[in-house]
Amino acid sequence: MAYRPLKQRLLCLGLCLLLTAAFLEGCGSSAKDKAEKVEKTKKEDPAEKARKEAVAKAKERPEVIDEDEGDLLILVNKQYGLSKNYVPGDLVQVKTCDTTFSSNTVKKMKSEAAEALEELFTAAREEDHEIVLRTGYRPYGYQEALYNSYVKSKGKDKADTYSARPGYSEHQTGLCCDVGIKGVDLNSFTNTRAAKWLEKNAWHYGYIVRYPQKKEDITGYIYESWHIRYVGKEPAAYMHKHEMTLEEYLDQVPEETDVIREDTDE
Numbered sequence: 001m002a003y004r005p006l007k008q009r010l011l012c013l014g015l016c017l018l019l020t021a022a023f024l025e026g027c028g029s030s031a032k033d034k035a036e037k038v039e040k041t042k043k044e045d046p047a048e049k050a051r052k053e054a055v056a057k058a059k060e061r062p063e064v065i066d067e068d069e070g071d072l073l074i075l076v077n078k079q080y081g082l083s084k085n086y087v088p089g090d091l092v093q094v095k096t097c098d099t100t101f102s103s104n105t106v107k108k109m110k111s112e113a114a115e116a117l118e119e120l121f122t123a124a125r126e127e128d129h130e131i132v133l134r135t136g137y138r139p140y141g142y143q144e145a146l147y148n149s150y151v152k153s154k155g156k157d158k159a160d161t162y163s164a165r166p167g168y169s170e171h172q173t174g175l176c177c178d179v180g181i182k183g184v185d186l187n188s189f190t191n192t193r194a195a196k197w198l199e200k201n202a203w204h205y206g207y208i209v210r211y212p213q214k215k216e217d218i219t220g221y222i223y224e225s226w227h228i229r230y231v232g233k234e235p236a237a238y239m240h241k242h243e244m245t246l247e248e249y250l251d252q253v254p255e256e257t258d259v260i261r262e263d264t265d266e
């Protein structure tokens with residue numbers, strides 16, 4: 001080996017160190033790039049993308065509806081509301097209801113929804129589930145009083161997670177209701193066999209569980225096992241099968257009914 005002066009050897013060592021540092025830095029940044037790529041792929045998950053698009057599209061709809069035009073798929077949520085004077089036509093008293101809980105004013109629903117609900121209750125009873133209606137149609141003023149009482153006791157932020165502002169409650173449509181078991185409060189209903197039955201079978205009668213689990217970012221509400229919404233049999237079957245909320249359904253499903261029918265043989 002040829003002899004090198006000390007100065008040259010030191011220079012050589014310095015260069016080596018520099019190169020190693022540059023190499024390590026290079027490795028680091030490539031690992032970082034990879035991590036960023038994985039993160040990006042996660043963010044571009046198609047289901048997540050579809051959800052965001054559904055919400056974005058929903059924002060294009062008229063914001064306040066004045067009168068009942070018989071649309072079974074009417075959308076009422078935190079963005080889309082009903083005017084103070086919106087009163088659904090064709091309201092009838094629901095027979096199978098919990099009379100020990102709130103007044104008769106809120107035991108009504110639109111006749112088609114009420115009829116389907118009685119069929120649902122009968123089917124549930126045949127399998128030993130005593131499900132009854134707690135509240136159906138709620139007039140604007142009723143919701144106003146209810147919401148204000150929640151705000152007063154729990155604060156506005158908390159109230160907004162489970163109660164609608166007046167005009168923005170689906171209950172004003174006469175197409176949805178809270179159901180339950182006599183003597184069992186709503187939150188306890190979630191863990192009952194009856195709630196499981198409802199989740200599995202409501203679609204047969206044209207109903208959907210309107211605020212499902214893991215869809216809070218779309219519906220704006222936490223999971224409510226007891227709040228069911230009448231949409232008609234075919235849409236309900238489709239939404240059940242594809243685990244869709246009403247928001248997603250309205251944005252993603254074509255209007256031709258045979259497309260929907262084809263998909264509902266379950």
Ligand SMILES: [Zn+2]
Nearest residue numbers: 171177178227
């Ligand atoms: Zn409800």
